Amino acid sequence: MLDRPIFEIDARTGRARAGVLRLEHGEVRTPAFVPLASTGTVKGLHSAEVAALGYEMVLGNTFHLFIQPGHEQIARLSGLHEFMSWRRPIITDSGGFQVFSMGHGSVAEEIKRRRPGESRILSIDEEGVRFRSYLDGSERFMGPETSMEIQAALGSDIALAFDECTPFHVDRDYTARSTQRTHRWLDRCISWRERHAPGWQAFFGIVQGGVYEDLRLESAERIAGSRVDGVAVGGSLGQEKAQMREVVEWTLRALPEQLPRHLLGIGDVDDIVHAVGAGIDTFDCATPTRLGRHGTALVQDPESRWRMDLTRPPYREDARPIDERCPCPACREHTRAYLHYLARANEITAARLVTLHNLTFMKLLMDGLRAAIVEGRYEEHARRVLAGEAPYER
Amino acid sequence: MLDRPIFEIDARTGRARAGVLRLEHGEVRTPAFVPLASTGTVKGLHSAEVAALGYEMVLGNTFHLFIQPGHEQIARLSGLHEFMSWRRPIITDSGGFQVFSMGHGSVAEEIKRRRPGESRILSIDEEGVRFRSYLDGSERFMGPETSMEIQAALGSDIALAFDECTPFHVDRDYTARSTQRTHRWLDRCISWRERHAPGWQAFFGIVQGGVYEDLRLESAERIAGSRVDGVAVGGSLGQEKAQMREVVEWTLRALPEQLPRHLLGIGDVDDIVHAVGAGIDTFDCATPTRLGRHGTALVQDPESRWRMDLTRPPYREDARPIDERCPCPACREHTRAYLHYLARANEITAARLVTLHNLTFMKLLMDGLRAAIVEGRYEEHARRVLAGEAPYER
Numbered sequence: 001m002l003d004r005p006i007f008e009i010d011a012r013t014g015r016a017r018a019g020v021l022r023l024e025h026g027e028v029r030t031p032a033f034v035p036l037a038s039t040g041t042v043k044g045l046h047s048a049e050v051a052a053l054g055y056e057m058v059l060g061n062t063f064h065l066f067i068q069p070g071h072e073q074i075a076r077l078s079g080l081h082e083f084m085s086w087r088r089p090i091i092t093d094s095g096g097f098q099v100f101s102m103g104h105g106s107v108a109e110e111i112k113r114r115r116p117g118e119s120r121i122l123s124i125d126e127e128g129v130r131f132r133s134y135l136d137g138s139e140r141f142m143g144p145e146t147s148m149e150i151q152a153a154l155g156s157d158i159a160l161a162f163d164e165c166t167p168f169h170v171d172r173d174y175t176a177r178s179t180q181r182t183h184r185w186l187d188r189c190i191s192w193r194e195r196h197a198p199g200w201q202a203f204f205g206i207v208q209g210g211v212y213e214d215l216r217l218e219s220a221e222r223i224a225g226s227r228v229d230g231v232a233v234g235g236s237l238g239q240e241k242a243q244m245r246e247v248v249e250w251t252l253r254a255l256p257e258q259l260p261r262h263l264l265g266i267g268d269v270d271d272i273v274h275a276v277g278a279g280i281d282t283f284d285c286a287t288p289t290r291l292g293r294h295g296t297a298l299v300q301d302p303e304s305r306w307r308m309d310l311t312r313p314p315y316r317e318d319a320r321p322i323d324e325r326c327p328c329p330a331c332r333e334h335t336r337a338y339l340h341y342l343a344r345a346n347e348i349t350a351a352r353l354v355t356l357h358n359l360t361f362m363k364l365l366m367d368g369l370r371a372a373i374v375e376g377r378y379e380e381h382a383r384r385v386l387a388g389e390a391p392y393e394r
Numbered sequence: 395m396l397d398r399p400i401f402e403i404d405a406r407t408g409r410a411r412a413g414v415l416r417l418e419h420g421e422v423r424t425p426a427f428v429p430l431a432s433t434g435t436v437k438g439l440h441s442a443e444v445a446a447l448g449y450e451m452v453l454g455n456t457f458h459l460f461i462q463p464g465h466e467q468i469a470r471l472s473g474l475h476e477f478m479s480w481r482r483p484i485i486t487d488s489g490g491f492q493v494f495s496m497g498h499g500s501v502a503e504e505i506k507r508r509r510p511g512e513s514r515i516l517s518i519d520e521e522g523v524r525f526r527s528y529l530d531g532s533e534r535f536m537g538p539e540t541s542m543e544i545q546a547a548l549g550s551d552i553a554l555a556f557d558e559c560t561p562f563h564v565d566r567d568y569t570a571r572s573t574q575r576t577h578r579w580l581d582r583c584i585s586w587r588e589r590h591a592p593g594w595q596a597f598f599g600i601v602q603g604g605v606y607e608d609l610r611l612e613s614a615e616r617i618a619g620s621r622v623d624g625v626a627v628g629g630s631l632g633q634e635k636a637q638m639r640e641v642v643e644w645t646l647r648a649l650p651e652q653l654p655r656h657l658l659g660i661g662d663v664d665d666i667v668h669a670v671g672a673g674i675d676t677f678d679c680a681t682p683t684r685l686g687r688h689g690t691a692l693v694q695d696p697e698s699r700w701r702m703d704l705t706r707p708p709y710r711e712d713a714r715p716i717d718e719r720c721p722c723p724a725c726r727e728h729t730r731a732y733l734h735y736l737a738r739a740n741e742i743t744a745a746r747l748v749t750l751h752n753l754t755f756m757k758l759l760m761d762g763l764r765a766a767i768v769e770g771r772y773e774e775h776a777r778r779v780l781a782g783e784a785p786y787e788r
Contacts, residue, residue: 041736041743048727069710069735076711077731085727316463317470333442333479337471341463342435348742349435 001190001227006202007260007281013378015252015279018370021057021260023089023157024200025081028056030260030281031369033267033362034091036289039064040074040084042359043289044352047086053356054363057089057157059284062150063098066142067135071153079155091262091284092156094147094206096163097234099129126181128162144188152197159197160232161189163206168236175210182208183222190227202229204262211238213250220254230260233280237266245274252279269298269306269365273382276369288362292355295343297322297330298362302388308336310354315340325392328360329353364391395584395621400596401654401675407772409646409673412764415451415654417483417551418594419475422450424654424675425763427661427756428485430683433458434468434478436753437683438746441480447750448757450482451551453678456544457489460536461529465547473549485656485678486550488541488600490557491628493523520575522556538582546591553591554626555583557600562630569604576602577616584621596623598656605632607644614648624654627674631660639668646673663692663700663759667776670763682756686749689737691716691724692756696782702730704748709734719786722754723747758785 009019021028035042035050038061042050050058060080065071074083081087102121122130128143147162163182166175186205193203205223209215223231233251237244248263255261260281266272267285275283288298295311299322308315308322318336326332330339330353342350368391372381384390403413415422429436429444432455436444444452454474459465468477475481496515516524522537541556557576560569580599587597599617603609617625627645631638642657649655654675660666661679669677682692689705693716702709702716712730720726724733724747736744762785766775778784 039739039741040732041741044742044746046723046727046743046747048723068739073711077713077729083729083732083735085729085732317467319471329440329442333440335471335477335479338434338477338479341477345433345462347433347435348438348745349440351742352438352746353440 002200002202002229005258006229007258009257011374011376013373013376014277016277016369016373016378017279017281018373019260019281021089021282023057023202025087025089025157026056028089028282029370031272031276031366031373032057032282033272033288033366034059034282034284035359035362036061036284036286037084037086037090038093038286039068040080042355043293044348044355045359047084049356050086050359051088053359054367055088055359057091057282058086060090060092060154060156061095061098062092062147062154063095063142065154066095066146066150067133067140071150075153075155079153081155089157090154091158091204091282092151092154092160093264093284094160094162095142095150096147096161096206097165097264099131099142100124100165100167102131126184144185145192148189148192148197152193152201155198156201158202158204158230159193161186161203161205161228163208163234166208166210166235168211168239170210172210172212172215175208175212176215179208179210179215179219182206183219186223186226194227204228204230204232204260206232206234206264207251208235209251210236211243211247216247216250217254220251224255224259228259230262231255232262232264234264241268241271244271245278248275248280249278267362270302270386272365273369273385276373277378277382288358289355292358293351295339295350295354297339297354298358299323300388300390300392302386310336310339310350311343312340322357323392326357326360328357330357361391367391396594396596396623399652400623401652403651405768405770407767407770408671410671410763410767410772411673411675412767413654413675415483415676417451417596419481419483419551420450422483422676423764425666425670425760425767426451426676427666427682427760428453428676428678429753429756430455430678430680431478431480431484432487432680433462434474436749437687438742438749439753441478443750444480444753445482447753448761449753451676452480452482452484454484454486454548454550455489455492456486456541456548457492457536459548460489460540460544461527461534465544469547469549473547475549483551484548485552485598485676486545486548486554487658487678488554488556489536489544490541490555490600491559491658493525493536494518494559494561496525520578538579539586542583542586542591546587546595549592550595552596552598552624553587555580555597555599555622557602557628560602560604560629562605562633564604566604566606566609569602569606570609573602573604573609573613576600577613580617580620588621598622598624598626598654600626600628600658601645602629603645604630605637605641610641610644611648614645618649618653622653624656625649626656626658628658635662635665638665639672642669642674643672661756664696664780666759667763667779670767671772671776682752683749686752687745689733689744689748691733691748692752693717694782694784694786696780704730704733704744705737706734716751717786720751720754722751724751755785761785
């Protein structure tokens with residue numbers, strides 16, 4: 001916990017807030033979407049391009065960077081900012097989600113497809129998680145102290161607590177016990193940090209508690225009552241959007257106004273609009289960049305769940321841009337037909353162009369939400385986004 | 395053949411020429427390196443980026459674009475320039491090299507790695523080549539008229555004759571017969587073109603003749619005596635650099651000054667320096683972009699054959715740029731250590747950054763050669779390049 005608050009709220013409309021995070025490497029205006037640079041790169045873009053899109057923070061992944069190239073190496077190369085030449089804020093995920101998702105049977109697809117070895121959990125106990133590296137099969141360990149040590153070595157602006165991300169399919173009893181362990185791990189994270197972490201590194205606890213209102217409230221109060229600079233909402237948020245929104249609202253109810261609030265792994269347009277309305281400040285999600293790599297563009301169309309799968313047959317000879325109002329290079333310079341062809345031919349140019357488009361879309365979306373809060377018209381603007389009338393203006 | 399010459403020589407130093415190609419979509423100053431956009435994209439870059447690097451022409455591939463997405467589709471989308479949003483000149487390879495390389499046992503590596511089906515030749519006769527598509531196994535045919543028809547549909551600025559690229563390991567007799575067939579195919583190409591091709595499309599014949607001086611001379615005279623706007627030097631250029639240079643010199647001796655001369659598939663720094671000195675005007679080669687995708691950077695170092703394999707262990711913690719004098723984003727913004735890591739992790743960001751570097755290097759190389767010819771100091775400049783003192787100036 002820093003000796004100063006890192007978050008200032010500039011404006012409110014209802015429960016929605018427009019604010020600014022003041023971090024070691026600069027400021028982040030919120031609400032903000034944080035693109036994933038899990039492996040030290042927003043896949044297909046170099047850091048200057050991500051900055052040119054207007055993003056003020058990216059998310060690095062403790063687990064991935066621990067496995068490859070290793071936090072010691074990144075530390076020797078002056079930390080993650082210098083390593084990837086990104087000189088704005090970085091938030092690092094704790095690695096908890098990745099190590100547990102191996103055991104919970106949902107290893108991130110990207111890993112499954114690209115990596116040689118199989119990763120798997122060898123043991124989970126109070127100490128932490130022992131697992132096999134997907135890279136070389138070697139035995140590795142991660143616990144609260146390891147995660148904090150890695151994040152300190154990476155030198156991120158915001159470190160996240162090491163938690164168990166409890167999956168949806170486990171019962172209330174498992175969720176309660178897991179949440180308690182996450183709280184005990186939080187204390188160990190804080191204890192390690194207060195002795196070893198850089199004085200300027202901010203720290204967010206993670207609220208767990210699954211889909212159970214009392215567990216969420218208890219967890220939120222426990223986290224907010226600890227020495228944290230902000231709070232992240234993690235774990236299973238339910239099987240359906242309605243339940244997810246309810247879980248977010250329960251959690252936020254128990255959190256003090258002044259702490260910044262990050263919602264982990266959520267990035268659909270409608271979810272963001274609702275979560276910002278409920279008081280979330282920042283988001284990270286693989287979806288915009290992952291969809292981009294697979295040829296699906298984000299579009300201003302609720303009917304299609306804001307997605308245009310450019311690999312589909314209707315776009316084969318479609319000479320229009322994805323969206324003629326969009327300022328990105330994919331839209332200014334290229335047709336759906338060309339992107340359709342490139343994506344089907346697995347050309348990396350497609351991955352890159354649609355990623356640029358999707359990140360442009362997300363930035364415009366977030367800028368529009370922020371402006372609406374500042375101007376006291378969030379509700380009306382949210383309605384327009386959900387009706388497909390924004391973020392692009394006619 | 396156009397009703398006007400397309401090439402003008404601005405300056406000469408010895409046999410080296412600095413000139414300009416005046417084509418339907420603009421001018422190309424020579425000597426020039428022509429990046430490969432075989433599949434309608436310089437892999438990893440979009441067209442505006444290639445133009446921003448200063449390139450004035452790219453090479454599209456008749457064979458690849460015939461297989462996917464098909465020339466009829468590209469024609470319906472207003473031709474290859476519009477399809478890929480590249481509004482400067484395009485030269486199209488004829489497809490001869492690709493169809494024959496299936497049978498000659500050297501299908502381009504890129505095809506081998508990426509494509510589902512196996513491509514293979516079903517028959518070669520006077521008519522043309524019947525083969526199976528690597529995409530779906532379907533039976534396809536390409537002969538001189540097909541190749542011309544595809545190139546006319548693509549609407550390239552320069553079409554190349556359909557030829558058999560005779561490989562190195564065949565004997566003199568095979569080479570002689572193959573070269574004769576290439577000449578008969580040239581006549582059929584011209585005959586089809588004069589009836590059907592767009593009036594503004596220029597046409598280059600291809601000199602074959604293997605490593606046999608008399609066959610090369612005969613072929614060069616035959617091509618130069620036909621209705622062509624320029625000449626490409628193709629086929630096996632020998633097993634060693636010395637032999638390759640000899641073959642190029644024999645060929646050029648038999649060609650008239652005023653025709654532009656393209657050297658197919660050659661792109662090593664020393665080969666380019668010698669070939670420009672011998673009178674070659676344009677080059678295309680997969681090497682700079684292919685090496686880039688695999689993490690090898692072009693560097694100003696003859697000792698290492700102008701290559702720096704960034705995936706090698708010495709670069710793991712090397713905090714220097716590839717070359718501090720290079721203006722590309724990889725060098726201005728990133729370290730060898732970061733590129734080493736990205737390339738080993740198979741991140742497409744590495745493919746892209748090193749491709750940008752290599753194309754920047756090639757552009758500077760060619761600009762330096764051109765300036766030296768214009769200023770009458772080619773020999774001295776060539777010596778400096780070969781000694782590792784250019785194209786970057788200290």
